[in-house]
Amino acid sequence: MDNADLQTLLVACLGAVACALGGAFLVLRRLSLLADAISHSILLGIVVAWVLVKDLGSPWLLLGATLSGVFAVWLVEWFQKKAGIREDAAMGLVFPALFSAAVIMISQLAHSVHLDTDAVINGRLELAFLDPVRIGNTSYGPRSAWMLGTLVFVQLVLITLFFQPLRIVWFDSAFAASIGISPLLYQWGVTTAASLTCVSAFDALGSILVVALMVGPASSALLWSSRLSRVLVLAVLFALISATLGFFLGAWLDVSLSGMIAVCTGFVFGLCWLLAPEEGWIAQWARKRRQIQEFRTGLLLVHLRTHENSPERHEECRFDRLNIHLKWPQALVDDVAKAALERDLVTSIGGLLGCTPAGRTMAKQLVGD
């Protein structure tokens, strides 16, 4: 692993963290697809800014791109609030339109500008180290690493400073407004930050990877916890894991790094979806099994208690007749009765089942008398 590899990995990790932080807020507000809309729309800002300043390295391009991302969000809102189009349709309208405008402009300028639409979608992570920041003759690491690093730092500072109001606005904007916190200010703040993230990250990572990294780690984190602070920490962690894993896999297979990172984001999410402690598929499956078992035990206990002192007890509570009375297959009766015996909820005297005091209490609770 040489210096160039290390620099590439650094860029990938910083980009992943920047996206994960901004993306967590979008996912929480059910605005995941806004990431998609923003990341497609910024191309227009870049092209327009380029037409105005004619310099691909100019910071005006950054500003133009960020503004066009915010403009896209504003347009989506406008369609929603003023023009009566639903959110999903509004997004589906806005970003193809802005993207089309950009593609047309690029096609008209093709002879004079090296704006490769392909690079916009795929990113140039592999080439990031070729563009270092130089002061005098010494180079201080890739330019995108500095940009993304600054972005991560600013995001962290802002989130720490405004954590409390941000949290209130994000989960209950009506309450926030009533205690004098302006929801609009924070919403547009986060939108601008998300747009800026897309802009800084997409040069290195490509617009689609930005979407995957904004949505994937945050969604994975939400499966593990429902506390905002923990979700943020976990999202950053998952983003780092995905970026590192994707980097090494991509380098090993010699394929597109950003594509591999996107795939790894999905892979990490898939693992979380299966394995997360409470929300995970396996945990839910186990919980369901437990609940079914519990319900069956309860049913058995209630049956036994109902017939406890009745004359037909010898018929109703006989172990080998239970399958008829409970309408269960014999194997199930075996299973449930054995578990109940082990838990001391049921006694068995010569094939005749009865409740223990503990079992009686449970049955009583279930029936509710």
Add this chain to the structure above:
Amino acid sequence: MKAMDGTILAISYEINPALVSVVLGTALLGLATGALGSLAVLRRNSLLGDALSHAAYPGLLAGFLLSGTKSVGLMVLGAILAAAMALYLTNLLGKGGRVRPDAALALVMGCFFGIAMVLQSHLQQNPSAAQAGLKDYLFGQAGLLLEEDIPLLVCLALLVLFVLGWGWSRWKIITFDRSHALSLGIHVPFWDMLYSFLLILSVVIGLQVAGVVLMSALLVMPGCASRYWTTRMSSLVTLSGITGAFLGIGGTFTADELSWPPGPTIVLLGFIWLFISYGAFEIRRKKRALRQPFSPGNSFTPPPFPIPGKAPSNG
């Protein structure tokens, strides 16, 4: 027969003959996606088309990788399979409320496109002449529509129109009131599947014309624009189909005239048409408001949906 018609048309109006098949193709695709997309708009999953078109791309590449040539059959099959898988995954993840549906959609789309990027970079390492046109699917190359493609597009348009017309009353009930549809004994999952199948089919076929990124606009724009002109579902679907077809025709001619890329031109034209529709709607609304002063109902509400058995609230 078709080809002959095309030539006659071309001669009589002095149009570039190659353009005729392009115009016909985009018009047919616009018709199919417009009609189908209006349903997507009503069902509130307009962005599904976007996700499916992103997800179909890796399937396309995988088909190419397997066959080694640009065999359309295998590529289309791969694209359909990939899109169907993405749709299944999105539904699976979004079910049960553990993952937000929008997040599931965005994530599946991102990952599938990541796979596409991986495949693409793998292909680029051993370049061959055959893969030259693969990138056209990313941004679309309507200019490459040939006469041979027209029958396929005719079939697609006819299939969409036939299926929509065949189950019209059911589509209507399912779109507006799913639980009512279930209570009537309509097999909703079957119709959902049919709808998804048509959507996937038109997305995959449309990829070549509109490209991955702009496919969703072809689905959504005609529906949204037509929504300003009508509140009846039958006229909405008809109008969206016609709008889509005209956008295809107009966009292709405009693109040819200005030598712009056709896909984006169609989308931009659609966007302009959307604004015109909105303006017309606003003017009619203002006029109506002037006719009936002092009614609180005249404050702006989105165009009401015609719920069966309930009169629209605004006029």
